[in-house]
Amino acid sequence: TGSVIIVGAGHAGFQVAASLRQAGFSERIALINDEGHLPYQRPPLSKAYLKGTGGPETLMFRPEKFYHDNKIELITDRAHAIDRNARKVALASGTSLDYGHLVFATGARNRLLDIPNAKLDAVRYLRILDESQALRDLIAPGMRVVVIGAGFIGLEFAATARGKGLEVDVVELASRVMARAVTAEISEFSQSRHAAAGIRIHLGVQVTAIEADGAKVTGVSLSNGTHIPADLVVVGVGVLPNVELAAEAGLPVASGIIVDEHLLTADPDISAIGDCALYTSKRFGGSLRLESVQNATDHARCVASRLTGKTEVYDGLPWFWSDQGPDKLQMAGLTTGYDRVVVRGDRAQGAFSAFCYRGDRLLGIESVNRAGDHMFGRRLLGAGGSITPEQAADASFDLKSALS
Ligand code: FAD
Structure with missing residues (x-):
């Protein structure tokens, strides 16, 4: 493979680097980071971090020592241009890096x-x-x-x-x-x-x-x-995926950098993952661009596997959460196209789930303060399973029995 250069050190970029080393990848890994902090978690920015008093260090994935110990070069700079023929990334500071494989993990920016x-x-x-x-x-x-x-x-x-x-x-x-x-x-x-x-x-x-x-x-x-x-x-009116660098390098982009079911761009030496990637979904058919930690980290693991010799089609099950005041919302699966909702649990008590169906097929589960339903949904849908609307509606139906 040669050197892996990762543009963007958010959830996706960090995870590719970490997973590559975990899988025994021994060549150069450089993570180009245009924020003035060690790579950090974004979800707490609108939740615990905003509420609390802890310092930035509470958000970091790993301390500086981790990058040093794992020989992951954290380069504080901005990727400015890609020369695909020469396989070089030009940085804003004027230097450039050679790549064997390049990963776009450029995320999105505020609209x-x-x-x-x-x-x-x-x-x-x-x-x-x-x-x-x-x-x-x-x-x-x-x-x-x-x-x-x-x-x-x-x-x-x-x-x-x-x-x-x-x-x-x-x-x-x-x-x-x-x-x-x-x-x-x-x-x-x-x-x-x-x-x-x-x-x-x-x-x-x-x-x-x-x-x-x-x-x-x-x-x-x-x-x-x-x-x-x-x-x-x-x-908070949404984001725009950072696709310009890829587009300027002549790669196809639409509402994201276009990648196939292996998360490869039209150039076999360049992948794109996370919020910036519009990927071909085997699970759902068609193209998807998602904005979630699950999507970013599962994409990253898929690419790290491929670069260390285990090529798999990307098939992660989407899931997401949001903490709002005292309530924890959790989503498993994608509910686009549902035509029927079955509520399980007690809305009045503030703990229930919406099981979303198209016909008799369970598409996804949206839960409020029902972590058990959410975990069930991740396992069931991840394995391609379903339960009937009648079972979902029946409080006495044991969800676990559907997992065996
Ligand atoms: P990002 O995390 O956006 O990282 C991309 C990085 O690339 C950025 O640091 C960017 O500056 C950098 N970059 C871009 N261009 C260049 C360049 N040319 N050179 C160098 N670097 C570059 N998801 C959940 O699942 N659950 C949640 O509860 C949740 N809460 C969220 C709360 C907030 C406030 C926000 C903003 C997001 C939240 N998300 C949540 C979404 C989640 O954080 C994103 O989906 C995730 O961060 C995507 O990871 P990424 O690595 O693709 O992109």
Whole structure:
């Protein structure tokens, strides 16, 4: 294989390097890291880290010694261009690296808001450690924040901010929260929990402008004519995959860097994984680009296996979680295309799961405070299994019996 050069040191990039060494790979591994921190976990940025007082070291996958001991070169720089004929990566600092195999693990970046005053200092985003740290230092009881976008990150931030005593409004264009990702059952439950915590949720409306007095944010205007006063605006309107470097190198890209079922690009010496990769899914048919830790780390393991001689088609089962206030949401499988939902557990008690079906086929399970159902779903769906809607609805049906 020769040297493996990995562009991006997030969840996917870190995991390829670690898994390669674990599998006994002995050649050069260089991890190009354009953030000023050791590789770290992103999910706590909108959860525990934002809430807590721990330092950045609490987020790191491994201490510096790990990279040294495992001969993983962490190069603080930015990949600037790829020369596929010469097999070289040019870095922003002016140096270049030769590769035997190149892995794009460039992730995604915040989609920026394009409305009046969106560039003011009190308009913030939440993707990287520096942004989470800045928000943590900024938010204080009594402050008024408007969160734009009721996706996972917007709602996690909203719940944390409310917990810290801020006045919180959430504005969402869709008619329910997390509409793209979860069933109406989960959206409705979540809306009621956030409302009970004192968060005001505005659905079916758009923020048309940020109001300011000089450089100071004073509020936001909505498409229905409403004005919400605010000191701070936090934007969570999705991300854009970082595909430009691959595109400039002449590789096919669409809504992600296009890779096959082995996570290889059109160039057999270049793979792409994690949030930036649009991969051919054997499990679901068609192309998928997912944004989750599971996807990033399972992709990474698949590529590390291939580079150490065990070529397998990528077939990970998608799963995801989100912590919002006291509630833990967990998703197993992909529920796109469901036509029937069976609820198991007790909605009123705040612990239930939505089993999503297409016909009689279980597609996925979305759980609220029901970790057992989630783990069951990962095992059952991972192995290609299903249970009937009647079994899912029957509280006396023993899920474990379906796993044997
Ligand atoms: P990233 O983690 O984005 O890493 C890509 C890295 O590449 C970045 O450091 C980027 O700066 C770098 N890079 C890009 N271009 C270059 C270049 N040219 N040169 C060098 N470096 C470059 N997922 C879950 O499953 N559960 C959760 O609860 C959850 N919570 C989340 C909360 C937040 C606040 C965020 C932002 C994400 C959350 N996610 C969660 C999603 C998850 O973190 C991502 O899916 C995951 O980080 C993707 O990993 P990745 O390595 O593909 O990309």
